[in-house]
Amino acid sequence: xxxxxxxxxxxxxxxxxxxxxxxxxxxxxxxxxxxxxxxxxxxxxxxxxxxxxxxxxxxxxxxxxxxxxxxxxxxxxxxxxxxxxxxxxxxxxxxxxxxxxxxxxxxxxxxxxxxxxxxxxxxxxxxxxxxxxxxxxxxxxxxxxxxxxxxxxxxxxxxxxxxxxxxxxxxx
Numbered sequence: 001x002x003x004x005x006x007x008x009x010x011x012x013x014x015x016x017x018x019x020x021x022x023x024x025x026x027x028x029x030x031x032x033x034x035x036x037x038x039x040x041x042x043x044x045x046x047x048x049x050x051x052x053x054x055x056x057x058x059x060x061x062x063x064x065x066x067x068x069x070x071x072x073x074x075x076x077x078x079x080x081x082x083x084x085x086x087x088x089x090x091x092x093x094x095x096x097x098x099x100x101x102x103x104x105x106x107x108x109x110x111x112x113x114x115x116x117x118x119x120x121x122x123x124x125x126x127x128x129x130x131x132x133x134x135x136x137x138x139x140x141x142x143x144x145x146x147x148x149x150x151x152x153x154x155x156x157x158x159x160x161x162x163x164x165x166x167x168x169x170x171x172x
Contacts, residue, residue, distance in 0.1 A: 001105060004050065004077045007121035009087060009098045009106050016077060017068035018137065019121035020050040021061070025133055026116070029055070032136065036060050049073050061136060 001009075007019035024030040029044035038057045046052040050073040057064040068074065078096060081087040086102035089095070098106060110122055119127040128134040 001109065003117060003121045004048075004073070005081060005086075006106065006109060006118060008074070008077050008081055009102045010122050011124050012095055013069035013074050013078065014065055015121065015124055016050070016074045017065045017071075018124060019117065020048070020068060021054050021064060022120050022128060022133065022137065023117045024051060024054055026128075026130060030057075032061070036136075038064055 003019050004016050007015040011018075021030070024044070024046075025032070029041055029046075030038055031041060032038060037060055038054075040055040044055055046055055050068060050071055053068060053071050053073075054064065057067065059067065078087070081102065082089075082096055085099055086105065087096040088099050090097065106122070109118070114122065116127075116129065121127075125134050125137045128137070
């Protein structure tokens with residue numbers, strides 16, 4: 001099985017996009033600007049049509065993953081796996097998932113020692129050995145202690161705020 005097929009069976013369309021994009025960032029054919037946008041290095045070449053599309057991206061990582069996941073190559077991989085009955089839809093509107101035969105092929109490949117590109121296809125972000133790149137693909141995370149989304153409601157007790165000016169907890 002090829003990288004794109006393994007990636008699709010392991011994690012769907014976005015995993016195929018990740019498996020095409022990540023090796024290009026690792027080997028330096030693609031780089032990120034200081035504000036997180038992709039650009040191709042002069043003279044960079046692609047190994048396949050999906051990587052060719054990746055070289056044309058001038059967006060953030062997440063936008064590039066979305067665009068590549070919708071690429072015709074990924075759609076063709078999905079159709080091929082469905083036709084070979086390695087993936088199937090549980091419901092007409094749901095994303096295809098690996099069948100028992102597809103899972104068996106994946107399990108067989110997972111047991112073997114694999115190069116980094118296949119490891120990323122099989123394991124996704126967890127398969128990346130570069131911590132910095134792994135964090136970039138994982139996306140922004142909420143910082144501990146931020147007021148929004150942490151369940152704190154934005155108010156704290158006077159003790160926690162360091163005085164009576166903390167914005168709450170006291171009586172009016």
